[in-house]
Amino acid sequence: MSNESIKVTINGKEIETAKGAVLIDVCRENAENIPSFCYYKDLEPQASCRMCLVRIDKMPKLQTSCTIKCTDGMVVTTQSPEIEKAQRSMGEFLLANHPLDCPVCDRGGECELQEVIFDWGDVEERFTEKKNKAPEKYLSPIVANDPQRCILCKRCTRVCSEWMGEDAIEAGNRGASTVIGTYGGWLNCSQCGNCIEVCPTGTLLDAVYRHETRPWELDQTITTDVYGSDGMQLSIGSRAGEVHRIVARDRYVNGLNGEFLDVKARFAHEFINHKDRIKTPMIRYSKGGKLIPATWDAAIKHVAEKLSAHGSNVAVVVSPRLTNESIAALGLFARDAVKTENIAISDRQSMAAFFENLSAPLATHNDIRYAQTIVLIGGDAEEEQTYTAKQIRQAVRNGGAKLIVVNDTPIRLSSKASVFIHADISTVDAFALTLADPGNDSAAAEKLGVDAGLLGEVRNALIETQGDVIIMCGSDLSADAQAVIAASAGSIAGDGRRVLLHPLPLYNNSVGAIDMLGNTGSEEMVIEKAKAVYVAGSLQDPELLQGKDFVVVQELFETETTEYADVVLPAASFAEVDGTFTNNAGNVQRVRKSIEPVHQAKPDWMIARSIAAEMGVDLDFEPSASTLFKMIADSVPGYGGLRYPALKDESAPVQAKHDVGPRDISSYAGALQKWVEELGDDSQKNFEPPVIGHKLHRLTTMTSKTPQFHLLANGNPKPENLLVAPLAQFELSGEPKQELAAAVRVGDRE
Amino acid sequence: MVAATPTSYTDKVAVTSEIAEFSPDVVEEMRSHLAKYPADRTRSALIPLLFVIQRERGWIDNPGVNFLANFLNLEVTDIWETATFYSMFNLRPVGRHHIQICKTLSCKIMGEPEITEHVCSKLGIHPGGTTDDGKFTVSLVECLGSCGTAPMMQIGFDFHEDLTIEKVDKILADCN
Amino acid sequence: MEIKAIGCEPLSLKRVQIENGHTLKVYRDTGGYKSLEKAFGMSQDSIIQEVKDSSLRGRGGAGFPTGMKWSFVPRDSPKPKFIVCNADESEPGSFKDRYLLQYDPHSLIEGMIIAGFTLGASTGYIYYRGEYNYLIDVMDEALNEAREAGLLGNNILGSGFSMDIHTHTGAGAYICGEETALLSSLEGYRGHPRMKPPFPAVEGLYGCPTVINNVETLTSIPQIIEMGGIAWRDLGTEKSGGTKLWSISGHVKKPGVYELPMGYADMEKFIMEDCGGMLRSDKKLKAVIPGGSSVYIMNAGQILGQGVTLDYEGLVEAGSMLGTGGMMVMDETVDIMETTKNLTEFYKHESCGWCTPCREGTDWLVKIFDRISSGGGKPSDAQLLLDICDNIEGKSFCPLGDAAAWPIQSAIKQFPDDFKKWLSVKTNGNGSHANN
Numbered sequence A: 001m002s003n004e005s006i007k008v009t010i011n012g013k014e015i016e017t018a019k020g021a022v023l024i025d026v027c028r029e030n031a032e033n034i035p036s037f038c039y040y041k042d043l044e045p046q047a048s049c050r051m052c053l054v055r056i057d058k059m060p061k062l063q064t065s066c067t068i069k070c071t072d073g074m075v076v077t078t079q080s081p082e083i084e085k086a087q088r089s090m091g092e093f094l095l096a097n098h099p100l101d102c103p104v105c106d107r108g109g110e111c112e113l114q115e116v117i118f119d120w121g122d123v124e125e126r127f128t129e130k131k132n133k134a135p136e137k138y139l140s141p142i143v144a145n146d147p148q149r150c151i152l153c154k155r156c157t158r159v160c161s162e163w164m165g166e167d168a169i170e171a172g173n174r175g176a177s178t179v180i181g182t183y184g185g186w187l188n189c190s191q192c193g194n195c196i197e198v199c200p201t202g203t204l205l206d207a208v209y210r211h212e213t214r215p216w217e218l219d220q221t222i223t224t225d226v227y228g229s230d231g232m233q234l235s236i237g238s239r240a241g242e243v244h245r246i247v248a249r250d251r252y253v254n255g256l257n258g259e260f261l262d263v264k265a266r267f268a269h270e271f272i273n274h275k276d277r278i279k280t281p282m283i284r285y286s287k288g289g290k291l292i293p294a295t296w297d298a299a300i301k302h303v304a305e306k307l308s309a310h311g312s313n314v315a316v317v318v319s320p321r322l323t324n325e326s327i328a329a330l331g332l333f334a335r336d337a338v339k340t341e342n343i344a345i346s347d348r349q350s351m352a353a354f355f356e357n358l359s360a361p362l363a364t365h366n367d368i369r370y371a372q373t374i375v376l377i378g379g380d381a382e383e384e385q386t387y388t389a390k391q392i393r394q395a396v397r398n399g400g401a402k403l404i405v406v407n408d409t410p411i412r413l414s415s416k417a418s419v420f421i422h423a424d425i426s427t428v429d430a431f432a433l434t435l436a437d438p439g440n441d442s443a444a445a446e447k448l449g450v451d452a453g454l455l456g457e458v459r460n461a462l463i464e465t466q467g468d469v470i471i472m473c474g475s476d477l478s479a480d481a482q483a484v485i486a487a488s489a490g491s492i493a494g495d496g497r498r499v500l501l502h503p504l505p506l507y508n509n510s511v512g513a514i515d516m517l518g519n520t521g522s523e524e525m526v527i528e529k530a531k532a533v534y535v536a537g538s539l540q541d542p543e544l545l546q547g548k549d550f551v552v553v554q555e556l557f558e559t560e561t562t563e564y565a566d567v568v569l570p571a572a573s574f575a576e577v578d579g580t581f582t583n584n585a586g587n588v589q590r591v592r593k594s595i596e597p598v599h600q601a602k603p604d605w606m607i608a609r610s611i612a613a614e615m616g617v618d619l620d621f622e623p624s625a626s627t628l629f630k631m632i633a634d635s636v637p638g639y640g641g642l643r644y645p646a647l648k649d650e651s652a653p654v655q656a657k658h659d660v661g662p663r664d665i666s667s668y669a670g671a672l673q674k675w676v677e678e679l680g681d682d683s684q685k686n687f688e689p690p691v692i693g694h695k696l697h698r699l700t701t702m703t704s705k706t707p708q709f710h711l712l713a714n715g716n717p718k719p720e721n722l723l724v725a726p727l728a729q730f731e732l733s734g735e736p737k738q739e740l741a742a743a744v745r746v747g748d749r750e
Numbered sequence B: 001m002v003a004a005t006p007t008s009y010t011d012k013v014a015v016t017s018e019i020a021e022f023s024p025d026v027v028e029e030m031r032s033h034l035a036k037y038p039a040d041r042t043r044s045a046l047i048p049l050l051f052v053i054q055r056e057r058g059w060i061d062n063p064g065v066n067f068l069a070n071f072l073n074l075e076v077t078d079i080w081e082t083a084t085f086y087s088m089f090n091l092r093p094v095g096r097h098h099i100q101i102c103k104t105l106s107c108k109i110m111g112e113p114e115i116t117e118h119v120c121s122k123l124g125i126h127p128g129g130t131t132d133d134g135k136f137t138v139s140l141v142e143c144l145g146s147c148g149t150a151p152m153m154q155i156g157f158d159f160h161e162d163l164t165i166e167k168v169d170k171i172l173a174d175c176n
Numbered sequence C: 001m002e003i004k005a006i007g008c009e010p011l012s013l014k015r016v017q018i019e020n021g022h023t024l025k026v027y028r029d030t031g032g033y034k035s036l037e038k039a040f041g042m043s044q045d046s047i048i049q050e051v052k053d054s055s056l057r058g059r060g061g062a063g064f065p066t067g068m069k070w071s072f073v074p075r076d077s078p079k080p081k082f083i084v085c086n087a088d089e090s091e092p093g094s095f096k097d098r099y100l101l102q103y104d105p106h107s108l109i110e111g112m113i114i115a116g117f118t119l120g121a122s123t124g125y126i127y128y129r130g131e132y133n134y135l136i137d138v139m140d141e142a143l144n145e146a147r148e149a150g151l152l153g154n155n156i157l158g159s160g161f162s163m164d165i166h167t168h169t170g171a172g173a174y175i176c177g178e179e180t181a182l183l184s185s186l187e188g189y190r191g192h193p194r195m196k197p198p199f200p201a202v203e204g205l206y207g208c209p210t211v212i213n214n215v216e217t218l219t220s221i222p223q224i225i226e227m228g229g230i231a232w233r234d235l236g237t238e239k240s241g242g243t244k245l246w247s248i249s250g251h252v253k254k255p256g257v258y259e260l261p262m263g264y265a266d267m268e269k270f271i272m273e274d275c276g277g278m279l280r281s282d283k284k285l286k287a288v289i290p291g292g293s294s295v296y297i298m299n300a301g302q303i304l305g306q307g308v309t310l311d312y313e314g315l316v317e318a319g320s321m322l323g324t325g326g327m328m329v330m331d332e333t334v335d336i337m338e339t340t341k342n343l344t345e346f347y348k349h350e351s352c353g354w355c356t357p358c359r360e361g362t363d364w365l366v367k368i369f370d371r372i373s374s375g376g377g378k379p380s381d382a383q384l385l386l387d388i389c390d391n392i393e394g395k396s397f398c399p400l401g402d403a404a405a406w407p408i409q410s411a412i413k414q415f416p417d418d419f420k421k422w423l424s425v426k427t428n429g430n431g432s433h434a435n436n
């Protein structure tokens, strides 16, 4: 689409628009509604549903407005008896074989087909023949499928291919017997569920939510994903204090991530109301004794006394999963109440060094989608920052961007790369050296085990780019490498070329945690020095708590960490609190309370505040998330001036202003050089592409509470009978349930 | 009429990792197909290669599909989507002799119904069926481009035209 | 089955009738590859001009002027270019290409090389319908002969032009005859048509400029180069140049492939005399589908005594179309409701399923016909059928939808009684029809 502006006439109205704009978009932007099913902005056009027919002067037939690019002087009619007849007839065709079982369809009330037909009213059903039949079945533990409802808009197959690059679900057969499915009838993929999300009808369904409620009974709360650092916006559907399902922020509007979510964000929400949630505070009165339920008052009093007793000989360790508000509050708690600087973020792969050395601004996810050149250094975006990975894939596939992948594993994205620097095992750090100084090329290439010319090639690709260059840095790189990459990026910019940085941290609020607390020591360091430890969340390495006098843990569930705890305090999950997370693009996004805290749980910041109060210290902030955030805005550089109202429209994310400037990298570069020299030199390469889902499907404290994840983690076995829920046919271990496996026959369905 | 194999059937395929093996000549033949297309367009060879698989293995079975997936660097479902579109590919076993009787207009008015009736009653199966000994499968198919020599049928790739009951008996007798 | 030319010297059929016409030797002895040498001596533009002068129109059914199609190719484009021969011949009633492929492969090869030379294409593919697999060996044999004789490969006949041609097979899908679906299929995908524009001439196979022509179209090229565009055109009429192959089937004594000059007069003489008249002399002519199943069906009244000329214009005037020239003749024993049902089943089976109206429409139509033929017809069905056709026609993604609608629309119009009798009567218990 060019920026040359032209005039088109729609239903008599003259309208200015960009040359080459897609007609259906222009019509909709100008309140001329046009029904459509197969059209999906930002997916390749398909023009198969024939729903969007309009009349264009000087053209013989009705035209599909989803395929027409606007030209100057075009005269368009979108409403006339002829057009309504055509559109109604498409609706009639689609309903012909569509079972009218809306009352028992999970998509009822959210179905685009239902909506279009309803809008017309008085639809006479002339189809009185037998409908084609096909049984409802399962495509995976997570995806249920009712083929009869399919209108073959192929959004699902396009998102699977264009967004996910997986081509796991396709169309089979032809003509009226065309179906959406897979070879073998079983979906072995990352189970992102985007096919379910984009399905306009009840053909692909969320098997975790299946038949739990009717959509309109749900209270929808828009909030931010608690797993990945992309900060995907989503909508929690809850009823009577229970979370039933998660869908993308809004089925029809493109926000930060449109309808894109991944398997964890969309399905791993069963932990929220899980029976194993810690219900009350608990105190272990003597080491080795049991945790005994206690009242909040008793527990807080107990903790306050013990901590006061230890003076400043206390470590505070904070999980990067908490909200900015809670992390900030725990920071105050440490400094003002416990009076210690002995505070750490329990982030296995902290990117603090990266953030201390930004020489270029952070890229937004939209920048990534339209970038010209993308350098992906380390990381495993497809498993850890799935939305970033999707933007990369589309930038390459739909936008023609040049992708350069530097990795010691042939991740799937490497097959889309124009240059793949396949480094020897764990030598990726060496690549940072070439960014710092071309002089290092030969040394780096040697260590990486690649041809030095390749590195030159990369540099040329960068400096020849017109448009945006985006440099992505995995959190698996060493601190020095991260620092060098962040610090050298700026120098690549040139006229007509913007350079942007994109970090790939692990947790939903890794970035916010750094913004709140800065570059803290590691959990080892701080715990080492302390006799008492206050943990919000759980530790990467619980053993560190071995032999401490006194340990307090705020958690959702009993974990290895709580086994060392003398006091356990029930914390509220992200679905039960207000606050903010900051994502890997620096977007500060709202977390909204969807349900009341379960049982006696309290927000982490509130617990810290009460304990401080009990210790006689007033952490002077009003007991509300919004005042906490105001305090953050006033103290944290980069958050200046932010307020909740400014974050209201989650489709227009607000970016924190991280400190960007020219950096002196000499010290890091030196350190990195040494480090790289000392790297193992067995020049081994790994040629095994990682299995899809090897990280996404891992069982963790939170994901393991959604039963379906056990089947995924156990290799997603195909059940005997696709008509029966997999959970009814397998033990969580993935072992077939004997009696059932025996009982179900496969033969009975042609 | 057997069109593309019903997916209710391919749904039942137990997808294994077993990969079919072929004699050097057959692999050579496959390579000669690949050679016809640009190096980065090997998927073009998919349909010709599916015919080779079908000829060698009797139908498009799972080990055959796995072989192609490796050979052409595709997902098995990519092969499935293409294979199920075309009516000549059998994603389930068929008889050694696949009798395909043309049922379209010219053949229809020139005596196809009698031929079909005769063949089916002789073999004791219905169109779409396979004899118990796995020797014959009968399908009704659309126009095969022999309208001038109707009625006609195709067995395997061979055309048999200007059919009469006597001719059909002889043809069936010659099948072994 | 007859194979002969009437009213003109055999051109397309020249070698189809002679012994070993498929071999390079005989082909050359009968003047083969002379046109290629001549073409090498001509400029690309003058070749295109000759083809334009010949007013050759595509023989695959759409009848698009070939010279014009060729002139759309961006010959200066840096991308490679392709010549694709459409040998998918799947239109019910057409079987002419089959005989050219079997008995005169070299004239197709020669035509493709000339096309390649003209448009700067160094690769050609011949897309056979899967059911024609048994014919591919003949062509591969001929291609090898040509390679060995230096007619394919590098620097053909010292012209400096290089090209190779490969055979490719489909696997049973009528839609793959549609040029863009053919390309999808040739790339190894499902045979779904693609959006036009971009037209194949600009973005075709692998996104490169591609010319797709029917077998008969391409075999006409050497003739045109040999005798000159104007002379070739004058074999036929001003607007419809040259000669045309007709495939005749159904209730005639001498079905077969006939080569007639365009503008041949007239259709009645052709059926009643040239083709030997009605198969059963005591049965009257009832209906003719003149151009393959995808055109309007004609009743006897539109033909007998009407002086219908056999060319594009003549058949349009008479209320149908030339299509592929696949003429299906039916006598009075035929029930037009049943033949229409038969064709509708064909279109349902061959609908690729991409777009709503064709996929769901043909499925619905067949269900209605099934009900009617089992005695459940209702008077309102005629109107319903027509309205469904109207909702498909002009709204489908590709012309197959239209092709499914036309036979029904014309059948109900031209043979109202054949429908009335099905739509008014009651069944007699066993579902079979009361009055037959």
Ligand SMILES: Cc1cc2nc3c(=O)[nH]c(=O)nc-3n(C[C@H](O)[C@H](O)[C@H](O)COP(=O)(O)O)c2cc1C
Pocket (backbone or CB within 6 Å): C057, C058, C059, C060, C061, C062, C063, C064, C066, C086, C087, C088, C089, C090, C091, C174, C175, C176, C177, C178, C179, C180, C212, C213, C214, C215, C217, C218, C398, C399, C400, C403
């Ligand atoms: C449904 C459909 C089926 C077709 N089948 C054939 C075919 O079997 N053979 C053919 O040559 N053209 C066929 N065509 C026409 C082609 O799309 C295309 O117009 C033709 O091959 C161009 O070559 P020509 O200009 O030489 O005729 C078909 C078109 C449609 C819409």
Ligand code: SF4
Pocket (backbone or CB within 6 Å): C175, C193, C350, C351, C352, C353, C354, C355, C356, C358, C359, C396, C397, C398, C399, C400, C401, C402
């Ligand atoms: S009209 Fe539509 S469904 Fe029918 S063949 Fe063409 S694209 Fe496929």
Ligand code: FES
Pocket (backbone or CB within 6 Å): A035, A036, A037, A038, A039, A046, A047, A048, A049, A050, A051, A052, A053, A064, A065, A066, A067
């Ligand atoms: S939206 Fe245009 S055809 Fe489906």
